[in-house]
Amino acid sequence: MEIVRRVISVIVMNESSVLARVSGLFAxxxxxxDSLTVAPIPGSELSHITIVTYGNQKVIEQITxxxxxxxxxxxxxxxxxxxxxxxxxxxxPIESNLSDxxxxxxxxxxxxxxxxxxxxxxxxxxxxxxxxxxxEAAQRYNPIxxxxxxxxxxER
Amino acid sequence: MQMNGAQMVCEALIAxxxxxxxxxxxGAIMNVYDEIYKQNSFEHILTRHEQAAVHAADGYARAxxxxxxxxxxxxxxxxxxxxxxxxAYMDSIPMVVISGQVPLSLIGTDGFQEIDAVGISRPCTKxxxxxxxLADLPRIIxxxxxxxxxxxxxxxxxxxxxxxxAEYGEFVYPSDVNIPTYKxxxxxxxxxxxxxxxxxxxxxxxxxxxGGGAVLSDAYTYIRELAALGQIPAVExxxxxxxxxxxxxxxxxxxxxxxxYASNMAMSExxxxxxxxxxxxxxxxxxxxxxxxxxxxxxxxxxPANIGKLVxxxxxxxxxxxxxxxxxxxxxxxxxxxxxxxxRATLKRYDDLHPQAFRDSDEVIxxxxxxxxxxxxxxxxxxxxxxxxxxxxxxxQHYPFDRxxxxxxxxxxxxxxxxxxxxxxxxRGVPEKTVINITGDGSILMNxxxxxxxxxxxxxxxxxxxxxxxxxxxxxxxTFFYDKRYSETDLSFQPxxxxxxxxxxxxxxxxxTKEEFDAALKDAIEQNKVCFINVSVNRLExxxxxxxxxxxxxxxxxxxxE
Ligand SMILES: Cc1ncc(C[n+]2csc(CCOP(=O)(O)OP(=O)(O)O)c2C)c(N)n1
Numbered sequence: 001m002e003i004v005r006r007v008i009s010v011i012v013m014n015e016s017s018v019l020a021r022v023s024g025l026f027a028x029x030x031x032x033x034d035s036l037t038v039a040p041i042p043g044s045e046l047s048h049i050t051i052v053t054y055g056n057q058k059v060i061e062q063i064t065x066x067x068x069x070x071x072x073x074x075x076x077x078x079x080x081x082x083x084x085x086x087x088x089x090x091x092x093p094i095e096s097n098l099s100d101x102x103x104x105x106x107x108x109x110x111x112x113x114x115x116x117x118x119x120x121x122x123x124x125x126x127x128x129x130x131x132x133x134x135x136e137a138a139q140r141y142n143p144i145x146x147x148x149x150x151x152x153x154x155e156r
Numbered sequence: 157m158q159m160n161g162a163q164m165v166c167e168a169l170i171a172x173x174x175x176x177x178x179x180x181x182x183g184a185i186m187n188v189y190d191e192i193y194k195q196n197s198f199e200h201i202l203t204r205h206e207q208a209a210v211h212a213a214d215g216y217a218r219a220x221x222x223x224x225x226x227x228x229x230x231x232x233x234x235x236x237x238x239x240x241x242x243x244a245y246m247d248s249i250p251m252v253v254i255s256g257q258v259p260l261s262l263i264g265t266d267g268f269q270e271i272d273a274v275g276i277s278r279p280c281t282k283x284x285x286x287x288x289x290l291a292d293l294p295r296i297i298x299x300x301x302x303x304x305x306x307x308x309x310x311x312x313x314x315x316x317x318x319x320x321x322a323e324y325g326e327f328v329y330p331s332d333v334n335i336p337t338y339k340x341x342x343x344x345x346x347x348x349x350x351x352x353x354x355x356x357x358x359x360x361x362x363x364x365x366x367g368g369g370a371v372l373s374d375a376y377t378y379i380r381e382l383a384a385l386g387q388i389p390a391v392e393x394x395x396x397x398x399x400x401x402x403x404x405x406x407x408x409x410x411x412x413x414x415x416x417y418a419s420n421m422a423m424s425e426x427x428x429x430x431x432x433x434x435x436x437x438x439x440x441x442x443x444x445x446x447x448x449x450x451x452x453x454x455x456x457x458x459x460p461a462n463i464g465k466l467v468x469x470x471x472x473x474x475x476x477x478x479x480x481x482x483x484x485x486x487x488x489x490x491x492x493x494x495x496x497x498x499x500r501a502t503l504k505r506y507d508d509l510h511p512q513a514f515r516d517s518d519e520v521i522x523x524x525x526x527x528x529x530x531x532x533x534x535x536x537x538x539x540x541x542x543x544x545x546x547x548x549x550x551x552x553q554h555y556p557f558d559r560x561x562x563x564x565x566x567x568x569x570x571x572x573x574x575x576x577x578x579x580x581x582x583x584r585g586v587p588e589k590t591v592i593n594i595t596g597d598g599s600i601l602m603n604x605x606x607x608x609x610x611x612x613x614x615x616x617x618x619x620x621x622x623x624x625x626x627x628x629x630x631x632x633x634x635t636f637f638y639d640k641r642y643s644e645t646d647l648s649f650q651p652x653x654x655x656x657x658x659x660x661x662x663x664x665x666x667x668x669t670k671e672e673f674d675a676a677l678k679d680a681i682e683q684n685k686v687c688f689i690n691v692s693v694n695r696l697e698x699x700x701x702x703x704x705x706x707x708x709x710x711x712x713x714x715x716x717x718e
Contacts, residue, residue, distance in 0.1 A: 017275075021278060024279060065461035
C-alpha cells in the first residue's frame with residue numbers, strides 16, 4: 001500500500017495529560033509523527049492539536065480511529081483539503097550579507113525580526129514545502145540555528 | 157454534606173452499588189482504609205498481593221457483569237497492579253481501580269513511593285485520572301464507573317493523592333454523567349444492518365464468528381436465536397466459549413491456533429463471515445492473507461477501531477452486538493435455512509473426519525480426560541477459570557460450556573497467575589456456583605499466596621492443577637519448533653502442593669489415578685474449602701490441533717508422532 005502524508009487535526013479537551021495521551025498513542029502503536037503542534041482554542045476549554053504523519057491508508061485510518069477513541073477527544077479531522085502553514089525562525093551570523101538575507105526572506109513572505117550585535121533572526125511563515133525550500137536556500141548564509149514551528153492547519 | 161476525600165471515595169463506591177472491594181493498604185491510601193474501617197456497606201477483601209486484588213476484581217466483573225473494584229497504594233502497590241490492569245484492558249473488562257498517590261505537594265519530587273501511575277497505566281487502561289482537586293473527586297469517580305462499563309468496557313484508574321483524601325469538602329454525588337467528548341455509538345446503522353441481512357440471505361456458506369464482545373454485551377440469547385433462525389453454523393473464539401452452548405448442533409467449536417478441524421475449515425471455506433464482537437486476533441486468524449479468503453465480511457463491533465484494523469470489511473457495523481443482532485433478527489424473518497443445507501453437510505463431514513477428541517489411556521491420566529470429567533461431574537453448576545498454557549487450551553476445547561460468563565480466562569494478555577485470584581473474585585460474585593480454577597504447575601505458583609486469602613475469607617475455590625512437571629505450552633513449542641531443546645521449562649523440582657495448600661489453611665489432594673480424581677473432586681465440593689487437587693498428568697501430552705504461528709488456518713497439525 002502506498003505511503004501518504006496526512007495532516008490530522010485533533011480537537012481535545014484542554015486537560016493536563018491530554019498531549020501525553022496523544023503522543024503516547026503514536027509511540028505505543030508505532031505511528032510516525034513528523035510534526036505536532038498544540039495550543040488552546042481561544043474562548044473554549046479545548047485545544048487544537050495538528051499532527052503531520054505518514055503511513056499507508058490502513059494506518060492513517062487506524063490513527064484517526066484510535067485518536068477518536070481517546071476519552072478527551074472531541075473531534076478528529078483528517079482531510080486532504082487543508083490549508084497548511086508552518087513557521088520557521090533562522091539565526092544568521094551578521095557577517096552574512098544582510099540585504100541578501102532580507103531579500104530571500106521576503107521572497108518567502110517573511111523578514112528580519114531581530115538584529116543583535118553579531119546575529120540577525122528572520123521569521124518566515126508559509127506552506128510547509130516552501131518552508132523547506134527557504135531552509136535550503138538559507139544554507140548558503142551559514143545559519144547558526146533553525147527552529148521550525150511545526151505545521152498548523154485549518155479545514156477549507 | 158461535609159466530609160473528607162477518603163469518605164467521599166467510600167460514599168461514591170456505595171452510591172455505585174459496590175458490594176465487594178479487593179485491595180491492599182499502604183501509606184498513600186491509608187485515609188481511605190480508615191474510612192473503609194468505619195463503614196459496613198461494602199466488604200473489603202484483603203488479598204495477599206495487589207496483582208491478585210486486581211485479578212479478583214476482574215474475575216468478579218467477568219462472572220457478574222458488574223464493574224469490579226480494586227484498591228491499592230502508591231508506588232509498588234500500584235506497579236503490582238499493572239499486570240491486572242493490562243489483563244483487564246486486553247479483554248475489555250469493566251473495572252475501576254483506585255490507587256493512592258503521594259500528596260500533591262510531593263508529586264514530581266521523587267517522593268517516597270511516588271511513581272507516575274497515570275503515565276504507566278495510560279496504555280493499559282481505557283482511561284485514567286489523577287485527582288488534583290477535591291472538588292473533582294465525586295465527578296471523577298462517577299465518570300470512571302460510566303467509562304468502565306459503557307461502550308467497549310475497560311479498566312479505569314483513579315489515582316488519588318493523600319492530601320486530597322484528607323481534605324474536607326462538600327460531597328454531592330452527581331446523578332448523571334456528561335462527558336461531551338465521550339458518546340459511544342451502540343445502536344448500529346439501520347441501512348448497514350439491512351445490507352448485511354441481504355448478504356446473509358444471498359450467501360451460500362455463511363458462518364457466525366462469535367467473540368468476547370458477545371459475552372460482554374450479554375447477547376447470547378439473540379445470537380442463538382439468529383443461528384437457529386437461519387440454521388447458520390457458528391464458531392467461537394477463546395473468549396466466547398459458552399455463548400452458543402456446548403450442546404448446540406450449530407456450534408462447530410473453537411477456531412484459531414488450537415481450534416478444531418471443522419471450525420478452522422469452516423473459516424477457510426465460508427463465503428460470508430458474520431463477526432459478532434470478535435476482533436480478528438492473530439491467534440484466531442493465523443496467516444491473514446489466507447484467513448477467510450473466499451468470504452465477504454460483516455463486522456459488528458462497538459469499537460470502530462476494531463473494524464478494518466486487520467482485515468478489510470465489506471459490511472462494517474458499529475454498535476452493541478445485542479442491539480445489532482436484534483435488528484438482524486427482524487430483517488431475517490424470511491431467511492431460508494435450506495439455502496445452507498449443503499454447507500452444513502460439508503461441515504458435518506469435516507467434524508466426523510476429525511472430531512475434537514483425544515486418545516485416552518488406562519495407564520496415565522490424560523489432562524483432557526480431567527477436563528471432560530469435571531464437565532461430567534459438575535458441568536453447568538460450575539464456573540471455570542483458568543491460567544495460561546496447555547491446561548487453558550484443553551479446558552477451552554473440552555469443557556462443555558453452556559452459558560456465557562461460565563468460562564473466565566485471560567485471552568488477550570495471556571497472564572499466568574490470573575486464574576486463582578479471578579476464581580476468588582468469581583466465587584465472591586456468584587457464590588451459588590462451584591468455582592474451579594483449571595491451572596498448571598507453573599501458573600498456580602504465580603499467585604499461590606492467595607491460598608491464604610481464600611482460606612481466611614472462606615472462599616472455597618477448587619484449583620485443579622494439571623501437573624505435567626513442565627511449563628507445558630512452552631515445552632510443546634520447544635518440541636515442535638526448537639528440536640526438543642527444553643530450555644528452562646522443566647519443573648521437576650516441585651513444591652509439595654498438598655502440604656502447601658494445607659499450610660495455608662486449605663485442603664490438598666494428590667491424584668495419580670482416575671478414581672482418586674473423582675474422589676478428590678467430590679470431597680472438595682463437600683468440604684467446601686479452598687483446595688489444590690494436584691493431578692499427575694501425562695507429561696508430554698500436546699495440545700492439538702495446532703496451527704503453527706503465522707500459518708494458514710487450514711494447515712493444522714492434527715497429530716504429532718514422536
Ligand atoms: C506471566 C507470564 N509469564 C510467562 C508466560 C509465557 N507462558 C505461556 S504458557 C507458559 C507455560 C505455563 O505452564 P503451566 O502453568 O505449567 O501450564 P501448562 O502449559 O503446563 O498446562 C508460559 C511460561 C505467560 N503467559 N505469562
